[in-house]
Amino acid sequence: MWEAIAAMFRDCERLGLAPEDLANARQAHIPKEGKDVRETDGALHAAAMRPIAVLSALWRVWGRARLRNSDTAEWLESWLRPEICGGRRNVDALSSVIQLLEAACDNKFIATFDYSLAFDFTNPKLAAEIFEWLGMPIGTANLILSVWESQRRVLQYAGEANTNPEEVKTSLPQGDPWCLIAMAVVLLLPLLDLRRGLETTDIMLYVDDRAWASTNASDCMNFGRKWKDWSSRLGLKENEAKEKYYHQNYALALEEFAKVGAPPKTISGAPALLGVELAPETGRPFTDKEKKKLDQAALVARKARSLPLPASRRLRIAAAKAVPKAAYGWLCEAPTEQMFAKVEDAIARAGPNPAMGDRDLKKLFRGHSASPYFMAGQ
Numbered sequence: 416m417w418e419a420i421a422a423m424f425r426d427c428e429r430l431g432l433a434p435e436d437l438a439n440a441r442q443a444h445i446p447k448e449g450k451d452v453r454e455t456d457g458a459l460h461a462a463a464m465r466p467i468a469v470l471s472a473l474w475r476v477w478g479r480a481r482l483r484n485s486d487t488a489e490w491l492e493s494w495l496r497p498e499i500c501g502g503r504r505n506v507d508a509l510s511s512v513i514q515l516l517e518a519a520c521d522n523k524f525i526a527t528f529d530y531s532l533a534f535d536f537t538n539p540k541l542a543a544e545i546f547e548w549l550g551m552p553i554g555t556a557n558l559i560l561s562v563w564e565s566q567r568r569v570l571q572y573a574g575e576a577n578t579n580p581e582e583v584k585t586s587l588p589q590g591d592p593w594c595l596i597a598m599a600v601v602l603l604l605p606l607l608d609l610r611r612g613l614e615t616t617d618i619m620l621y622v623d624d625r626a627w628a629s630t631n632a633s634d635c636m637n638f639g640r641k642w643k644d645w646s647s648r649l650g651l652k653e654n655e656a657k658e659k660y661y662h663q664n665y666a667l668a669l670e671e672f673a674k675v676g677a678p679p680k681t682i683s684g685a686p687a688l689l690g691v692e693l694a695p696e697t698g699r700p701f702t703d704k705e706k707k708k709l710d711q712a713a714l715v716a717r718k719a720r721s722l723p724l725p726a727s728r729r730l731r732i733a734a735a736k737a738v739p740k741a742a743y744g745w746l747c748e749a750p751t752e753q754m755f756a757k758v759e760d761a762i763a764r765a766g767p768n769p770a771m772g773d774r775d776l777k778k779l780f781r782g783h784s785a786s787p788y789f790m791a792g793q
């Protein structure tokens with residue numbers, strides 16, 4: 416069977432076309448954190464949900480296999496700049512944040528930008544043309560474009576589905592294996608242009624998140640203005656609420672960024688980048704976001720306790736769901752065991768938890784993967 420599927424996709428690449436059924440997708444909607452529900456009926460606005468388009472399993476298998484192909488890997492490395500972190504092998508989100516933390520500790524001025532609905536506003540035809548310009552075989556680029564410009568999405572929410580598919584031609588299907596690469600190639604254009612500027616700037620791109628560090632506030636602001644100009648030319652929409660400027664000396668940041676025209680609300684003492692609070696000073700108080708993250712993790716573990724499953728399975732589920740949420744992103748400040756106590760206690764209560772057992776022996780029984788404190792350190 417797999418040989419027949421491989422032969423089919425080889426023909427698809429040769430022709431630059433895909434069977435119509437490969438463009439069918441179901442669009443799931445995941446509520447975004449921090450978005451409020453309507454008080455009258457508990458409804459959530461559509462803009463407060465993240466749309467994930469799940470295309471055919473065959474399409475996703477081909478996409479992942481193609482991206483892991485040695486020829487494709489060689490092609491990617493031929494144009495992927497070191498500043499581009501998303502879509503690369505062996506480069507995770509936290510690794511890409513470290514260079515910004517080092518810049519912060521070197522007293523540089525930092526800015527972080529994000530797009531609103533980046534995948535929705537990215538033009539598939541533009542991405543495919545850049546694929547071809549960078550050396551992708553024209554048949555492969557046309558094959559990808561033929562699916563992206565013929566999407567038929569069945570909208571799903573709360574277990575219900577709309578029986579009338581939505582035809583989508585001008586948005587990237589978030590969830591497609593090629594989408595991260597498409598976002599990278601589109602943002603490669605401004606990156607190459609901005610790299611020719613005079614500003615001494617360290618740049619980091621992770622999907623649509625952009626951050627940079629400059630030796631002075633003026634260069635940092637000028638770099639941001641150039642990014643906004645490119646965003647307008649590409650048809651992308653900046654998320655002004657997430658535009659942040661930072662220096663580890665907050666008083667200096669307020670003074671220097673105000674001189675070059677940064678709105679006061681955009682100057683932050685602890686901006687968030689990829690879920691990490693960029694605030695490397697020791698002894699700082701924990702932010703509301705960090706505390707909320709632990710509260711959410713404890714809530715997930717308490718919910719797992721109510722599952723109609725054996726205690727050992729409830730423990731595994733609680734650890735698998737709560738620990739990653741609680742342990743992620745502690746790069747700038749080491750959390751205390753006391754901070755993690757409520758999460759660890761909720762996980763313990765989800766599984767076998769004899770009241771008279773020794774505390775350390777019970778931890779040993781649950782294992783390292785059930786300890787948010789250990790996993791955060793790891």
